Structures are given as C-alpha cells and as structure tokens.
Amino acid sequence: MNAPGHPPQFVPDALALVRELQALRRSSPSAPGYWDQMAAGLRFLCRAQSAWIVQRAEGVAGGGWRISGRAAEADQASFDAAWGRELEALAPRAADKGFAVNPGTTPDGLGVFRVAIRLEFATESLALLEIPQRERASLNELVLRARLVADLPGAVPAQPAAEPAALPVPMPAAGGGSAPPRLPVVAGAPFAAEPPSSSLAPAAQLALSDLLDLAAQAMREPRLGAATLTLVNGLAALAGAAQVAFGWSDHGYVHAATISHLDQFNAGSELVEMVESALDESLEHDAPLRNPAPVGAPVHPALDRLRDALGFTGVCSLSLRRGLEPAPAALLVAHADGRTLDDASLAHVRTMFDLALPWLIGLREREKWWGARLRDWAALRLSALLGPQHVWLKTAGVAFGLFALYATFATWDYRVNGNGQLTTDSTRLVSASFDGRVDTALVSSGDMVHRGDVLGVLDTRELRQQETDARAEIRRYAAEADKARATAAWAEVEIASARQEQAQARLARVLDMIDQASARAPFDGVVVEGERKDLLGAPVRKGDKLFKLARIEGLYVVTTVPERDIPLIAPNATGELALVSRPDVKIPLRVSAVIPVAQTKGQEGNQFMIRAELLQAPESWWRPGMSGAVRIDAGRRNVAWILTHRLIDRLRMLLWW
Known part of the structure; x- marks a missing residue:
C-alpha cells in the first residue's frame, strides 16, 4: 500500500500495513485510490480472499449498491454472484450492530464466511470480506480487526470512482492455497504484529485506560445489542480471549445476551446453555471463579464442563455486582492459548463495567422488548374471547361487571371497630397513715400481691424516739406516785x-402508728398504680x-366506638377483643350496656362508650x-353497602341543604 494517488503495492509485513493504514487516516477519501487501498488493507488485515467497499445507491446495478473500492481478482459479475443475495440480508444487521456474519460457499464449492462491516464515518457504506473457512478459529479476532479500522474518516465520493486496479497480491488457491500473513492485534496500537506464541506470558494484563476507552466507545452506541457487542468484542481483543460472553440476570438465572463476534446465536443451543450455566455459578460469589481452579479452591462443575466441551485452556467468570445489591449481570472470559487474566486485570474489568453497566441497564429499560411481547401475547388470547377490538377495555369492563354483580347480591359479616380496655370495679387505695417519709417501697405497677403482703414501709425513726420518751415518762410518773404514796401525799x-x-x-398511739407504718395488701390482686422508683424516699x-x-x-371491657357506627350495634351483640400484649389470642365478649353520652376525643371526634362482659374466665396473664x-x-351486610356506605354518608352531609 502506498499513499493515495499512487498505484497500490503488495504489503510485505504487518508493520508496513499498520503504517499504510495510519497514512490513510491522514489522507482524504476523495484522493484517487483511497478506497482501493483501504480494501487492500482490510484484505491483508483480515486474511480475506477478497475485500470490497460499497455504498448504497438506488437504481444502480448490483442490488442498489455501488462499488467504491475493491481488492479482489473478480469483476462486477463475480461480485453480483457472490453478494447479490447475501448483501440485503447482511446490511440491516451490520447497520444495527456494526457487523454481520453469514457462512456461505464460493462458486468453486469452498466454504467461506461473508462478513459485512459498517463504516462509521461513511454514509450507508459497508466493507465486505470473504474469509476462508480455515480461519474459523480466528474469526472473532479478524472481525474485530476490521471494526477497529472501520472509523477511517470521510464520506464516499458522490460520483462513481474509476474502475479500480486490483492490487497485485497473491490470491489463495482453491482448496487451501497461500493466505495473507497473520496480523493479530495487541493493545496499545491499532494493529501490530503478535509475538510468537511461545513468548506469551501466562497471564494477560489489561490496562485500565484501554478498558475505559472501550467503555466510552460502547456508551456511544444507541442500541443495547451494539453496545454489549462492542464491549465483549473489544475485551476479547484486548485480553486475547477465544470467547467472551455477557449475560443478564433475571430472577436469579442468567440469560446470555451477547457472545463475542456472534451477532446472532441460538439461545437454546447446547453451547449457549453451557455458557449460561457457567455464568450462573458466578452469581453466588463476589470473587471471580476460575477453571483450572487455584490450589485448594473448590471446583466449579459448569466451568469445568464448558472448558472440556470447547477445548479451552482456561475459563473465568465473574458477577458484575454493585454494592450489596443482587448482581444484574455476569461476564465470562475463555482462553484457548494457555493465557488467563490476572486478578488486577479482572479488577480493571470490573471497574469498566461499573462505569458502563448503569448505561447498559438504562438502554435495556428503554427498549423493553420483552414487555411488548408479553403484552401482545396476552392481547392475542384475550381477543379470542372478547372480540377483535378494545381488548383491555372490554376485559376491564367484564371484570368490573362481574364484581358489581357479586357486590349487589352477596353479603359479608360486618364488624364495628373500636378501642377497648380491661377494667375492674374491685379496687382499693393504700395511703399513708401519718406524715413522714417512705423508707421502703417493695412493689411497682403490674406486680401480683397477696393479702397481707407488705407493699411499703414509712420511716419510723422519729416514732421510735417518741416511744422511748413515752416509756421514760411512764417510769418517771410511776416513781413520783410511789414517792407521794410513801409520804401519804394522796x-x-x-x-x-x-x-x-x-x-x-x-x-399506745405511737405503737399503733409504728404498726401502721407497714402498708399491706388488703386482698389478693395486682398493683395498678404506684412505682417503687418514685416512692422510695419521697x-x-x-x-x-x-x-x-x-x-x-x-x-x-370498656370500649369506645365512633359516633357514626353506634346505630349499628344491637343489644347483646357479640364480638372479640385482641389485647396489644397478645394479639394472637381473641377473647370473646358480649355488649352489656351502651352509655348514651358521647365523649369528644380530639381529632377522633365524638366517641360513645360501651360496656361489655367477658365470655370466658380470666387468664392469669390478664391485668386491669x-x-x-x-x-x-x-x-x-350487602357487599356494596360495606364498600360505599361511609362515602355515601359523607356525600350526604356535604350535599345536604
């Protein structure tokens, strides 16, 4: 390849080809021979039998496509025979996803892959390649090479170019003759020669900057399929992987969405099922899963089956988890050349998807193709029952009519709701018998007590002093009486x-007060008022x-019921009480009296009190x-009345005059 304007020449090695392609980037597409040289570069780069650059032009022979450049030992008739039927099928897929691949055969009966690559900066233009079947193992890599140079600038000239001269390059002979040299891709340059396989490191290291550039490229795609294809294809090229798969997690199961360099695949095939099983295994783990597994690590059977079935040397899968949320997607990378991704590279891959995954999720939510299919499926079956038009409206009408019919004739048990409290009339106050200070408090609210139990003790130190003084006075007055009796002073x-x-x-009075200093329970019962912490020392x-x-x-039970419901309660009506402390236990009761005076309770409005007797013996855990x-x-009551009576009553109050 020479600069545009000069006759193209055979490119002897990969480095020279890279330089020639870089020179094309600095030239103008309007220069003579530009598109021929691009076709020749693509042919060598992708080891193709032929390469064509075409642009859509209605009314032009060849199915509406005009040849702008070529690198093939064939004429227009040969092009029409090879691509006439294929091109219209490949073009829409290439325009949507960036590339499309179909297997086919040459007029000589040799198997080929026909590849269409969308040219990014040329209006409705494609690069067409015929890649021999013997390159099947490297097809992913060859397609990615073509896509990496598909962004050469400029637009195809409006006027048809002169009949291009074919490049003097050797064509592969029928049955597997010579082929253009192999030009694998390495990160850091558009194309470069690959070192011999013996020099490959055991681990492929990925630069974070390259991965972030790949994420930025994917986020420029307007469609989800094209964006995910860009990611997996780019990652496969950067990592030197034989296969990269990406899948979405729905209800804990991964569905394969994209497999590198496959714009279409059968979701039910055995290969895809094995890939999905391998992706599933990663959902339960935060760390990447590897096969062969490191020494001492558990073996993962799905990765093992995939590796053995496809002949990979190493497989790695990881869940694309964001924080503590369930993983929305998973990724699988497989190598066939002994290489693998190290932990640092996998961390960089995860960082790339942390950036790109929210964008992908947004694209997926906007497309919503599965929701449309579900809606059409339901509409098709409902239309068979309800008619061909207004399916959803008729369905809603029928459902409403059936419910209205049921509500008109059916009845439900209606219950009035209220707040209740256990109460008893058998209460007794225990008060202080003299002025003083509480020395000891032994019980608090809720404690069970028995008759005669000491509840609290008042301070008796002053009374004990008064007792001592009184006893001393008794002895003194007794002595004075004896002395007066001895002198007959009667x-x-x-x-x-x-x-x-x-x-x-x-x-005697002091001793009685000392005895009353101990407050005792008058009967068996429960303390409903009085706290030890409040009384002690008070x-x-x-x-x-x-x-x-x-x-x-x-x-x-004393119950409060809203004013609007009091007319619905009949004498001796039954009901149930569920206490806050044991809501699972329903206590039966019967209304014994309705107090006919309303009480106002703030925003609750007027409330009537109802007294109800319990229909079962008291339990030991009940407390007043x-x-x-x-x-x-x-x-x-009628179902319709139950559902609407409060609204109707409110409207009657609002509209009354």
Whole structure:
C-alpha cells in the first residue's frame, strides 16, 4: 500500500500495513485510490480472499449498491454472484450492530464466511470480506480487526470512482492455497504484529485506560445489542480471549445476551446453555471463579464442563455486582492459548463495567422488548374471547361487571371497630397513715400481691424516739406516785397516776402508728398504680395515695366506638377483643350496656362508650388496664353497602341543604 494517488503495492509485513493504514487516516477519501487501498488493507488485515467497499445507491446495478473500492481478482459479475443475495440480508444487521456474519460457499464449492462491516464515518457504506473457512478459529479476532479500522474518516465520493486496479497480491488457491500473513492485534496500537506464541506470558494484563476507552466507545452506541457487542468484542481483543460472553440476570438465572463476534446465536443451543450455566455459578460469589481452579479452591462443575466441551485452556467468570445489591449481570472470559487474566486485570474489568453497566441497564429499560411481547401475547388470547377490538377495555369492563354483580347480591359479616380496655370495679387505695417519709417501697405497677403482703414501709425513726420518751415518762410518773404514796401525799399520788396514764396513752398511739407504718395488701390482686422508683424516699402526708390495687376477678371491657357506627350495634351483640400484649389470642365478649353520652376525643371526634362482659374466665396473664382492639358483630351486610356506605354518608352531609 502506498499513499493515495499512487498505484497500490503488495504489503510485505504487518508493520508496513499498520503504517499504510495510519497514512490513510491522514489522507482524504476523495484522493484517487483511497478506497482501493483501504480494501487492500482490510484484505491483508483480515486474511480475506477478497475485500470490497460499497455504498448504497438506488437504481444502480448490483442490488442498489455501488462499488467504491475493491481488492479482489473478480469483476462486477463475480461480485453480483457472490453478494447479490447475501448483501440485503447482511446490511440491516451490520447497520444495527456494526457487523454481520453469514457462512456461505464460493462458486468453486469452498466454504467461506461473508462478513459485512459498517463504516462509521461513511454514509450507508459497508466493507465486505470473504474469509476462508480455515480461519474459523480466528474469526472473532479478524472481525474485530476490521471494526477497529472501520472509523477511517470521510464520506464516499458522490460520483462513481474509476474502475479500480486490483492490487497485485497473491490470491489463495482453491482448496487451501497461500493466505495473507497473520496480523493479530495487541493493545496499545491499532494493529501490530503478535509475538510468537511461545513468548506469551501466562497471564494477560489489561490496562485500565484501554478498558475505559472501550467503555466510552460502547456508551456511544444507541442500541443495547451494539453496545454489549462492542464491549465483549473489544475485551476479547484486548485480553486475547477465544470467547467472551455477557449475560443478564433475571430472577436469579442468567440469560446470555451477547457472545463475542456472534451477532446472532441460538439461545437454546447446547453451547449457549453451557455458557449460561457457567455464568450462573458466578452469581453466588463476589470473587471471580476460575477453571483450572487455584490450589485448594473448590471446583466449579459448569466451568469445568464448558472448558472440556470447547477445548479451552482456561475459563473465568465473574458477577458484575454493585454494592450489596443482587448482581444484574455476569461476564465470562475463555482462553484457548494457555493465557488467563490476572486478578488486577479482572479488577480493571470490573471497574469498566461499573462505569458502563448503569448505561447498559438504562438502554435495556428503554427498549423493553420483552414487555411488548408479553403484552401482545396476552392481547392475542384475550381477543379470542372478547372480540377483535378494545381488548383491555372490554376485559376491564367484564371484570368490573362481574364484581358489581357479586357486590349487589352477596353479603359479608360486618364488624364495628373500636378501642377497648380491661377494667375492674374491685379496687382499693393504700395511703399513708401519718406524715413522714417512705423508707421502703417493695412493689411497682403490674406486680401480683397477696393479702397481707407488705407493699411499703414509712420511716419510723422519729416514732421510735417518741416511744422511748413515752416509756421514760411512764417510769418517771410511776416513781413520783410511789414517792407521794410513801409520804401519804394522796393528792400528789393522784396527779402522778393521771400523768402516768397520759404517757401510757401516748405510748399506745405511737405503737399503733409504728404498726401502721407497714402498708399491706388488703386482698389478693395486682398493683395498678404506684412505682417503687418514685416512692422510695419521697415525703408524704397523712392520707396521700401510695398504691392502688385491683382484683383480677370481676374484669369487664370498656370500649369506645365512633359516633357514626353506634346505630349499628344491637343489644347483646357479640364480638372479640385482641389485647396489644397478645394479639394472637381473641377473647370473646358480649355488649352489656351502651352509655348514651358521647365523649369528644380530639381529632377522633365524638366517641360513645360501651360496656361489655367477658365470655370466658380470666387468664392469669390478664391485668386491669390492658388495652387492645375490639370488633363488634353488626350482622351480615350487602357487599356494596360495606364498600360505599361511609362515602355515601359523607356525600350526604356535604350535599345536604
């Protein structure tokens, strides 16, 4: 290849070809021989038997395509015979995904792959290649080479180019003759010669910058299929992989979406099922899975089956997880030349997908092809039952009509809801018997007590001092009476005896107060008021309430019901109580009285109180004051009335005049 304007020459090696292609980037597409030299470069680059550059032109012979450049020992008739039927099938796929591949045969009966590559900066232009069947193992790599040079600038000239001269390059002989030299791709340059396989490192290292460039290229694609193909094809080229597969995870199962350099594949084939099984295995792991597995690591059977079935030397799969969320996708990379991706490269791959995956998910959500298919499937079957038009409207109408018919004639049990509380009339207050301070408090609200149990003790130190003083006075007045009796001073004897009796009365009162300092339970019951932490050390006056006790027997329910529902409650209506502490236990009850005076409770409005008796014996865990929800049976009512009566009542109040 020479610069445009000069006769093309045979390219002896890969490095010279790379330089010639780079020179094309600096030249103008309008230069003579530009597209011929590009076709010749593509032919050598992709080891093709022939290469053509075509542009759509309606009304031109050859199925609407005009030949702008070629590198083939064939004429227009040979082109029409080889591509006439293939081109119209390949062109839409190449325009959508960037490339398309179809297997075929030459007029001599030799197998070939016909490849169409979309030229990025040329209007409705394609590069057409015929790649021999013997290159099947390298087909992915050869297609990617063509796509990497498909962005050469410029547009195809408007006027037909002069009849191009074929490049003097050797054509492969029928039956497997000589072929153009192999030109594998390495990262860091558009094309470069590949070192001998013996010099390959055991691990392929990927530069993060190359992967980020690949992600940016994929994010320029407007369609999901083209974007994922760009990613897997580029990753296969950068990693030197034989196969790269990408799949979406739906309901914990991965469906293969894209396989490198396959624009179409059979989702039910054995190969795809093995790939999907290998991708599935990675969903349960954060770390990449490898086969062969490292020493001591578990073996993953799906990766093992895929490797053995396709003859890969190494397979790696990883889930594309974002944080703690379930992995939305998975990736598989397989090598056939002994290489593998190291941990650092896999981390770079994950970083690339962290950047590209939100964009891919957005494309997938916008396309929503599976939702349209599901809608059409449902509409087709419903139309057979409901008619050919307005399927969804008729379906909704029939459903509403059936429900309206049911609501008109069917009845449900209707219950009035309210708030209830366990209450008892058997209560007793335990108060302070004298002024003082609480020295000891032994119980708190909710404690069970028995008759005679000490609930609390008042401080008696001052009373003990008064007791001592009273006893001392009794002894002193007794001595004075004895002294007066000895001197026959009978008047003094009477005075001393009277004072002694006063001291004894004072002593009796003090002893009684000391005895009453211990507050005791008057009956078996539960403490409903009084807290140990609040009473301990608190000063009290005579008559102040210390504790409130209630008996468990004689419990009943006090319920509040909204004003709008009170007319629905009949005398002796039954219902159930579910306490907050045990909502799983339903306690049966029966209405015994309705208090006919409403009480206003803030935003709840007017509430009526209902007294209900319990229809079962009290349980040991019941306590007075426990609250819960009450449902009172209001009989069977029409379904339509149950669903609409509150709305109708409100409208009546709003529209009344």
